Amino acid sequence: MFKFNFLAENREETDLSMTVNTIKKSETSIPEADGQEVEMSDDHFENAKQYRENRSPTSIIRGFELVDLKHVEQLITSGKAGEFESINTAIQMNSDVVKGVYEGGLKVWECTLDLLDYLDKEHxxxxxxxxxxxxxxxxxxxxxALRKGALAVDFQDYNDEVLSLCTIPNVILNNEDVKDKVKFFAGDWGSLNCKLQSYDIILTAETIYNPENYRKLIGIFEGTIKKNGVIYVATKHVYFGVGGNLYEFEKLLQQSGRWNTSICFCSNEGVKREILKITRSADHTN
Ligand SMILES: C[S@@+](CC[C@H](N)C(=O)[O-])C[C@H]1O[C@@H](n2cnc3c(N)ncnc32)[C@H](O)[C@@H]1O
Structure with missing residues (x-):
């Protein structure tokens, strides 16, 4: 049931569940995903040029031109994109997520579209x-955010191959001359805090499906959001069969007394989806 296509604009075509596989690290030669910056290279610009000149296929989602993931999949499986063991493992396991190996970055998940709509609607x-x-x-x-005039945007994904093959080409395709404004970080949330800067806004979608990661995620919020910063978490209310749910995540934030939380969007169409808005509580703004 692994779906490598970008999400269709039509909500009826969207998947409502997540297929997740777990494999033991010892069964693979894939190293731990330590935090690292992935530099934009001339190759990325050359690839984006190919996409722009229609020599490689693209898709349009919400007005953004994005690399076509069927094409990316072909590049990976044919070995033409280089050695991409994590993603190949995920393809072979027929899964949206392979815990600790591939975390679902090669797909546009539906809560991202909710958050885009919300950001537009609320200006x-x-x-x-x-x-x-x-x-x-x-x-x-x-x-x-770049299109709306952000000063600087950092992008983070678990897999550096997602950043190289998908995120970076997408950023170049949709924004001229952004090289000085963007940075890309790969790796596990637990190893990234010291690499990241401080932010006015954190945007995150479909990232609370695994309760094992809640403390790491909150650690990133704690370490990087500015005093008056705002965090938006777009999520399904419950990730069936995986264990993640907004209730537990929000409870953990509230228990610490360090955060104010409110639900700023809710849809009951299909699986319930919400957007959680988080700010530092008044006592913890230092
Ligand atoms: C389901 S995908 C969602 C992707 C994108 N936000 C969207 O909505 O289309 C989950 C994202 O969280 C990242 N992720 C999941 N677990 C992670 C972890 N433990 N450390 C770092 N990143 C992780 C994945 O790399 C991926 O980018």
Whole structure:
């Protein structure tokens, strides 16, 4: 049931569940995903040029031109994109997520579209602000922030191959001359805090499906959001069969007494989806 296509605009075609596989690290030669910056290279610009000149296929989602993931899949399986063991493992396991190996970045998940709609509808301002697209996948949220005048946007994904093959080409395709404004970070949330900067806004979608990661995610919020910063978490209310749910995540935030939380969007169409808005509580703004 692994679906490598970008999400269709039509909600009826969207999947409502997540297929997740777990494999033991010892069964693979894949190293731990330590935090690292992935530099934009001439190759990325050359690839984006190929896409722009229609020599490689693209898709349009919400007005963004994005690399076509069927094409990316072919590049990976044919070995033409280089050695991409994690993603190949996921393809072979027929799964949306392979825990600790591939975390679902090569797909546009539906809550990203909810958050894009919300940011537009509420005219959320990005002008001169610093932004983190946390668990970016294709990078639509960060690309939106760049288009709306963000000063700097950092993109983070578990897999460096997602950043190289998908996020970076997408950023280049949709924004001219952004090289000085963007950075890309790969690796596990637990190893990234010291690499990231501080942000006015953190945007994150479909990232709370695994309760094992809640403390790491909150650690990133704690370490990187500015005093008056705002965090938006777009999520399904419950990730069936995986264990993640918004109730537990929000409870953990509230128990610490360090955060104010409110639900700013809710849809009961299909699986319930929500957007959680988080700010530092008044006593914890230092
Ligand atoms: C389901 S995908 C969602 C992608 C994108 N936000 C979207 O909505 O289309 C989950 C994202 O969280 C990231 N992620 C999941 N677990 C992670 C972890 N433990 N450390 C770092 N990133 C992780 C994945 O790399 C991926 O970008």
């Amino acid at each position: 959320v301002q990005f002008d001169t602000l610093t932004v983190l697209d946390l668990g970016c996948g294709a990078g639509l949220l960060g690309i939106h």
